[in-house]
Amino acid sequence: MRSSLTSANRAGWAFALPGIVLILAFIITPFFLGVGFSLTNQRLISPNATRFVGLENYREMLNIAVVDLQAKTDSAGKTVTDADGQAEFPRLRSITRNPDTPQYHGMQEWFRWVSGDTAHVVIASDVVFWKALLNTCIFVLMVAPIQAAIALGLALLINQKLRGITIFRTIYFMPVVVSIVVVSLLWRFIYSGQNGLLNNMLSFLSFAHFQPVDWLGNPHTALGAIITMSIWQAVGFHMVIWLSGLQTIPPTLYEAAAIEGSSKWQTFRYVTWPGLRHTAVLVLIVITMQAFAIFAQIDVMTKGGPLDSTQTLVFQAVQRGYGMQNIAGGSAISVILFLIVLVISMIQRWLTRER
């Protein structure tokens, strides 16, 4: 059937044109360019011509292996130990520079674990990429459930008829409308190791027993600090989505439950939560996508450091592409991120499908 919408309609196309052009120029074209670049050795500025390299960039990035190192033994066949009584292992170079194992050539250690006289060492050609991938996954796994849960809690709290409830809605939503860059800068002061608000508060609450921590300068706390701040920043946005879901539940269902004698928790379990199924899918997918794309916080607060403890995929992609002028490498990371997000959202949709 040809309706007036599907038939050629010049005015309609004319109105749509600016949008189509922008989407083509800034989303569709870059997407295909990115996929294309990732198969070449394209650099930002280079005197040499670009060459097609196939999957070389991906191979280089994803190349990972586990090698075993045997503890050193003395002439009597006893394990050599250091001052702490730990077994001593040969240096990794003995493998990565060994002409007998060319497949490990140029690879570096990511981490290792020791069992008895053997050290299992995970080595990768591109350790920073793997660190970024792991950090991103940790970030997503922490942020998605915690942010969704806190947002739901807030939504339940503000979904009440109380005087002045809009003030709370506004307060919780405020961080969302402030630029993430500004928020990140502010939180740098909060997390500051010298005179940061957080250190001061903890020290006050513990009667000065708390030893100040440089939250963003310590590899053990930096990622956690960024996760906390990110959860806080966007929680208001998801609260609003939950709230809209809550308001689609007919009030008579709550009244029916109240008359049937349902407690607060039972009402949540039997009325609210089942009514929020579709909202839950939406919130989880949106948070997951946003979390995978984390960039601004890292760029402003830590630049991936210290010791690569806050490297993330998007930050790596940008750093490689523009910082190191390696457009091909940055593109390859973007494509991998795209595939991960695609797979995860497909799994989420499948898990939450209508049965």
Place this chain on the structure above:
Amino acid sequence: MADIKLRGLRKSYGAHEVIRGVDIDIADGEFCVFVGPSGCGKSTLLRMIAGLEDISGGTLEIDGERVNDVQPRERGVAMVFQSYAIFPHMSVRENMAFGLTISGASKAEKAEKVQRAAEILQMEHLLDRRPSQLSGGQRQRVAIGRAITRNPSVFLFDEPLSNLDAALRMDMRMQIGKLHKQLGATMIYVTHDQVEAMTLADKIVVLRDGLVMQSGSPMELYHNPANRFVAGFLGAPSMNFLEVEVLEADSENAKVARHSMDPIVVPVRGRKFAPGDTALLGLRPQYVTPSTPDEGVLHGQVSLVERLGSETVVDLAMEDGTSLIAAFSEDKQFERGERIDLAFDPARTHLFHPDE
């Protein structure tokens, strides 16, 4: 089982008073119907009894206990809503067992009570369906089933049938009537529909603007309306009100007349009139009969005829321009524009003051 007492019950939303001092007594096992025009506060009153609305003033007693501040679940009431309010993600069985699930009843108890309720409502074959797979009438039966399984002492219904079509409404009306006989519980039922009110009620309470206009058995209200509002509200088509002049009056009867109507003597039913007063003569359409030009009291031209088969409703334009509705209990043929003459039994009329 429980009786319900409302004493000076009031409800305001801000400065706006919606229920303005209501006294009602509902006996144990009685079927009480609240009727009244839209916005008169029927639902509000019912929800106050259920505990869904706070009570601003007065007292509410259920089974001799003041329950103004008691939680809904502790009042022993069940409620059926106009919009069904059944849980969309639960099967019919789970819906009906909801109250039992909440109170932690055993599986066997749930199964038994759901089975019994399903038998009463003739819906055993629907138990495993989801609400989305049910018709409106079936959904409402689920809601009623959910109320039954908890075995409450008071059932509250807020216009339970108004979303159903006419045939189904009648069917469900009879089911609810039967249910009341079977369970013997106290029931309060809110409706717009006169037929539901007249057929189901042991007691009808007519409300208007948050006040009780009259309460009593359906026939009492029909034959002895306390005021013009109740008289006009009950009965379909509604009562005619003709402006008349009082010629003579005593404590029993009054002689009234109007232009183009010969003087007649009608009962005053306790009201006081003086000669010269203007009054309203209430005349039910059903009590008007066709007559001859000589014997007829009212004369006019037919302006509209509605033939319903069992009944013929005629809109008569009288000489002075007022219109009168007459309902004849047979199928009668009238032409538009035809002149007809009508008579009525003066003893069956009501005389009201115009400002009632």
